[in-house]
Amino acid sequence: MATWDFASSEPIDANVSLASGTVNLTAAPTDAVTVQIRRGRPGDRAHEADNDDISNDVTVEFADRHLVVTELSRRSLGWRGKALHMTISMPAGSRSAVQAASADVMCRGEYSAVDFRTASGSVDVASVLGPAEINTMSGGVQVFEAAEATLQSASGRIAVRHAIGDVIARTASGDIRVGAVDASVTARTASGRVLVLGLARRADLNSVSEDIEVKVVPGTWVFLDLASLTGGVSSELAASDQGDGAELHLLRRTVSGSVHVARAAAAEMAS
Numbered sequence: 001m002a003t004w005d006f007a008s009s010e011p012i013d014a015n016v017s018l019a020s021g022t023v024n025l026t027a028a029p030t031d032a033v034t035v036q037i038r039r040g041r042p043g044d045r046a047h048e049a050d051n052d053d054i055s056n057d058v059t060v061e062f063a064d065r066h067l068v069v070t071e072l073s074r075r076s077l078g079w080r081g082k083a084l085h086m087t088i089s090m091p092a093g094s095r096s097a098v099q100a101a102s103a104d105v106m107c108r109g110e111y112s113a114v115d116f117r118t119a120s121g122s123v124d125v126a127s128v129l130g131p132a133e134i135n136t137m138s139g140g141v142q143v144f145e146a147a148e149a150t151l152q153s154a155s156g157r158i159a160v161r162h163a164i165g166d167v168i169a170r171t172a173s174g175d176i177r178v179g180a181v182d183a184s185v186t187a188r189t190a191s192g193r194v195l196v197l198g199l200a201r202r203a204d205l206n207s208v209s210e211d212i213e214v215k216v217v218p219g220t221w222v223f224l225d226l227a228s229l230t231g232g233v234s235s236e237l238a239a240s241d242q243g244d245g246a247e248l249h250l251l252r253r254t255v256s257g258s259v260h261v262a263r264a265a266a267a268e269m270a271s
Helices: 266-270
Strands: 002-007 013-027 032-040 058-063 066-071 083-090 094-120 123-136 141-153 158-163 167-171 176-181 185-189 194-199 203-207 212-216 222-228 233-235 248-254 259-263
Touching: 002 058, 032 058, 032 066, 066 083, 083 094, 158 167, 167 176, 176 185, 185 194, 194 203, 203 212, 212 248, 222 233, 222 259
Parallel strands: 013 066, 013 083, 013 094, 094 123, 123 141, 141 158, 141 167, 158 176, 167 185, 176 194, 185 203, 194 212, 203 248, 212 259, 222 248, 233 259
Antiparallel strands: 002 032, 032 083, 058 066
């Protein structure tokens, strides 16, 4: 394993690019930026011979609170089969961006913003004080908390536990699950289920072939615009909860799934 250490107590801007492997990020109170990288296939133990010359395959640069970690392009078939596994720690409130062809990304701690793009791999993020932009072709996306979230996966599940700002989620064949939402939700899926557990503002939800279920925060006045071509449409809201001047506008469309609206319980919004 190769290690780099840099002194920094202020938030940084971290940019990582690699072909395949894993990226584990931690943003927490600290006086240093630390980068650790090992080479190997997933699940393999690190062999010293595989890690002696990592510096020939990766560049790690840090200046003016900017960290850049880049895997260099190589054509050796033996080298190509061994992924890079990166562990990076940085001060809380840092911004992080990752680009990868095939890599899982795990983020612990608190970030000012994140921008993750991977063709194949899952992304798991703890807390983002600003925008979270995540795009993966064949992996799931999970965000514990974000100020704003723009999330996309072709064939993976998308889950957001708490959204302080707007949420935009799109997936072709995965479910979309959102917990408490302080602003609006836009969700699009072709063959996935949409579930929103604590909605208080505007929502525009669309699923072609699966169910849509929404739980509305108690005390919210709602305007409903619901439709399903071949599925059922139902609402547990009382007539007194609905009206043209409502603070929550709920637009929901599905072709062959059912649509259901109900009041949220506190336990559901926190789950």
